[in-house]
Amino acid sequence: MTDRTGPAQGPPPGPGPASGSPAPGPGGGAPGAPPGCPSHAGAVPLSGTAFQQSPSELYRSMRREHGAVAPILLDGGIPAWLVLGYAEVTYVTGHDDLFARDSRRWNQWSQIPADWPLMPFVGYQPSVLFAEGAEHQRRAGVITEALEGVDQFELGHWSRRIADHLIDLFAGSGRAELMSSYAHALPMRAAVQMCGMPAGTADAEDLVHDLRISLDAHEGDDPVSAYVRVQERIQRLVKDKRSAPGPDVTSRMLGHPAQLTDEEVVQDLITVIAAAQQPTANWICNTLRLLLTDERFALSVSGGRLSVGQALNEVLWLETPTQNFIGRWAVRDTQLAGRQIRAGDCVVLGLAAANTDPQIWPEGRIGAENSAHLSFSSGEHRCPYPAPLLADVIARTAVETLLERLPDVVLGVEPEALTWRPSVWMRGLTSLPVRFTPVVR
Template identity: 65%
Template sequence: MYGPRFRHNPAQLYRDIRREHGPVAPIVLEGGVPAWLVLGYREVHQVTTNSQLFARDSRRWHAWDNIPADWPLMPYVGYQPTVLFAEGAEHQRRAGAISDALSAVDQFELRALCERVCDGLIDTFAGRGQADLIAEYSHQIPLLVVARLFGLPDSDVPALVQDIAASLDEGDDAINAHMRNVLRMQQLVAEKRKEPGPDIPSRMLAHPAGLTDEETVIDLLMVMAAAQQPTGNWIGNTLRLMLTDDRFAVTLAGGRRSIGQALNEVLWEDTPTQNYIGRWAARDTQLAGRRIRAGDLLVLSLAAANADPQVRPDSHADSAGNRAHMSFSHGEHSCPYPAPEIAEVIAQTAVEVLLDRLPDVDLAVAPEALVWRPSVWMRGLFSLPVEFMPGYSHAV
């Protein structure tokens, strides 16, 4: 799962693994840690549907005695009392509060908010005639929007954006940045407990689920982190597709194909969340003929499932209108409703505003010069340099 083969062409690696091992394959993670990679669409559906057999509580893992405290994947598997690792009635209680709080977000107000955020970012580089649409645009939008949905003061947003980015990185400041975000959320929850507002934290605190302040803090941090990289990469990957694929040519003379179609194709072909760790078998079982022992770790390959030839005989077939992808996972522990719809509003608005404001935007380097981040888990570019006619310095 690591090395030049994966970095160069992960889709081909998934095909090779499936050809040699079938829809469930034995893999080795960093540090020689064994796991199962679930590549088949039907098998991913089976695992995510049966949350009692393939559970989320990582304390079920039988390998903990061999896992060092500084294992690089510890942030993904180390048990925390969040909704991510909760099971059964506890998960329903926590996830229900999040879903209801998100459901109260007005879609029209959300789009208007996204337009303001996108226009503000474009204003910072429109006069230059060039920009990096990853660092300066796509990866800033989700947090700027979510911070406002959380009711955070505008003065807190720049530091929050910087600390979330640092906490998701592997740099020396990651832990300190995470702790600053925890403190920030604790202060926000305390304020919203005293003076509720029309925002997500206030709705979670008032929910009949009876969340404690500690539960609200940790779940708000989870929502914020989950919104950042996947949505940012969805925007970035869609812009890359539209700027490099003749079917989505964006020029003043040529018009453009449906942005919604491009967004959907990215979820099939370059889904932001490639692989998801994980599930742990609650008891001995079988999956696609493999013997899975109680406590085994399963990694869900959402990208491989989307390209499963049993479901999509031609992996490059037109995916317009087909939303049966696994990009938001499936089942009880998938992205809570309506998070995917909110992410889509953010992503679609981001692409539309950019193309409306900078209609002559063009890639500033050859398409083959774009470099994907070498992550097993996420699919996104290091940068997306573009050029355009300067002068669109104010939103119309």
């Protein structure tokens, strides 16, 4: 499997090749701080095995050493800031006039090589992700209303059918690797179905195949050509829905009074499908891991004391799928938690660190009873309002269906043998092997 450390963060700006422009941004911005700059003294490289296996330890020590906002070095020693505090992440995401989303504002573009590993996530694209102000409201408004039209019962029904089909493929064997054959396979199909391509059809399966390659390439895959095919298929979908609209997200986006162009709808549909994929897949997998390894959930899970809902929520607090999100760019010189932030500086949202900020958990115990975590971010660019509910329907159905169909499922390895993917952006396992009594339907 190709190690795509880094790029696999929350909602990618669309899978595939970098289309970033190193052009100077709309806000200009002062030339960047050289890596030796005093403001980045003691900067922590945001990479390495410490992040992989035990990021919370590292966030704790960064907080102790640097406070709520730490100087960091991204791949290749590029300076940026990691916001670790709950109040500070809320402040940054709530002030898009100060911390904006258009990456062309970055003061480091002259240092960034075209093949920089994070380029797929910072390279500007004319999608909702990098839009600002009124343009963002227009694009995000269309997505929000189109997603609001998804019937949650129907989505639950589709998700159940997809889950059953995926389980049927391995149920007879008594063992499975749930990351690839279940957790990753399910949300993509559910998202494609929401957009108007019925799951299981040849077209939908081809799209799912190419999306998988472009978002998470394995050895021998060609993510660039796969992404070109994704674009072509979505363009065809948009054309078809223009002439024959249906009860789906694509048709609602096309019919919205904001009158997005076909090109805009294509860009934003790819964003929606890609954004639904990795975070929801990791949410499913991290929840299954918790259920299968934590005795509070007392497996066999069917007789467990705590519910699937509690496990899903606990994961959002403690093992959130999008642990760090890049990012925001300072519009002008400003201060944050006593740090001097300069115009054009890159600010990374430390969502996992913020969720476990001792300021909000002064007694040290993380309660996880409510949903005030920042796993879906906050403010103007947060995960658009209906999306977390839809992700919850998909994730809950995935977990409950698996436990119902394979009631004696247990881990296929010792818990200590499970390893996390080497990404500082997404929190997810490399694999989740399980065993169960074979079932034939």
